[in-house]
Amino acid sequence: MIIKLQSQKKDNENGLYIVSTPIGNLKDITLRAIETLKKSSFILCEDTRVSKNLLDRYEIKSKLIPNHKFNETKNLDKIINLLKSGEIISLISDAGTPSISDPGSILVNECVKNNIKIIPIPGASAxxxxxxxxxxxxxxxxxxxxxxxxxxxxxxxxxxxxxxxxxxxxxxxxxxxxxxxxxxxxxxxxxxxxxxxxxxxxxxxxxxxxxxxxxxxxxxxxxxxxxxSEKNDDKNSSQDLSESDKNLINKMIKKLSIKEIIDIISQYKKISKKTIYNYCLKLKNEN
Missing domain, CATH: 3.30.950.10 (Tetrapyrrole methylase, C-terminal domain)
Incomplete structure (x- = not known):
């Protein structure tokens, strides 16, 4: 089998690199992520104390710049100017992939507006x-x-x-x-x-x-x-409780838990557990 090596040209381009970092175990980082962080002039991060642990582990000397939800807008002009001047800048979060439930989307959108290259470095995601x-x-x-x-x-x-x-x-x-x-x-x-x-x-x-x-x-x-999990629709289940079912539940509600009642009714009737649960809850609230 012949393996063709990917061109390194793209990894040497100036621009903003969105770099995924480990979500826990520091070994869960790609070789490409380490290389990218090492060649970056600056690394934008949420918490410098958290990111320093990762950088120290892999002997990455690039300068850290705090970039969190409280200052990312304030930092915007400075970072865009650095990128326009030809700097390579990486964006990381405390864990996982930046800009997904973490800071980053504001900067990414500003880079789009200014035609600045954005290169993703994929990796860990919770x-x-x-x-x-x-x-x-x-x-x-x-x-x-x-x-x-x-x-x-x-x-x-x-x-x-x-x-x-x-x-x-x-x-x-x-x-x-x-x-x-x-x-x-x-x-x-x-x-x-x-x-x-x-x-x-x-x-x-x-x-x-x-x-x-x-x-x-x-x-x-x-x-x-x-x-x-996905919805579990049981098409063979009855949609309603009969009067006899309701009477039986009324008798059990003071002595048994809702779970026990659901288990009992489900053994001999094709009634959805949600229907039984909602009726039991209604009785509990009335009492």
Missing amino acids: VSTAVSISGFSEKFFFNGFLPDKKQSIINELKKLSVLDQSVVFFVSAKKINRIIPELKNFFSDRKIVFCREISKLYEEYIRENINDLEPFKKEPKGELTIVI
Whole structure:
């Protein structure tokens, strides 16, 4: 087999390089990324303390310039002028691919306006990594970070729940227990994977049926990448509970958990778990 070496001309062009960095394990960086960072006059980064660990590991001496969400607009003119003068500048984030739920898109758009070359250096991404181990549909929708306010979170999850594909989003550990009731409400009967500390020492993947979710007893560290499975439409399921089904649930609701009731009814009736869950929830709220 003859392997043709790719021309290095493009990697030596002046312009802005969007360089993907490891999402945890510092070994998860490409040779091309290291070469690009070494030849850069400047490296734009979110947190110089975080990026310095990576640069020290690979003996990269290029100058770091802080470029985060609080100063990226302020930095814009200075960086564009440097690029116009022929400098090679790389943009990195603390982890993963820049400008995807991280600073960068403002600078990229300004480079487009000024006809400045933009060269991507692909690499690690928490999104594709999480989807690859989920076992869910390869067709997915990435939603970035959930908003902060409760009503905004509810509105967002409601919109996502109608998509007939896997759904991926980021959420902070502090927010995770707040959204579990909403996940159970909007994504009933679907599966979920919580990806924590991807590629790091305490890497963990928690797989659950959404109906069985319980709040985390101990707040997990860091940010979570969450993957929810595609919709599981059971065309053979009845859409409604009969009066006898409702009477039976009324008798069980004070003695059994909602999960136990769903398991019992599902054993002998073709009724969607979401229908049973919603009726049980209604009774609980009435009491």
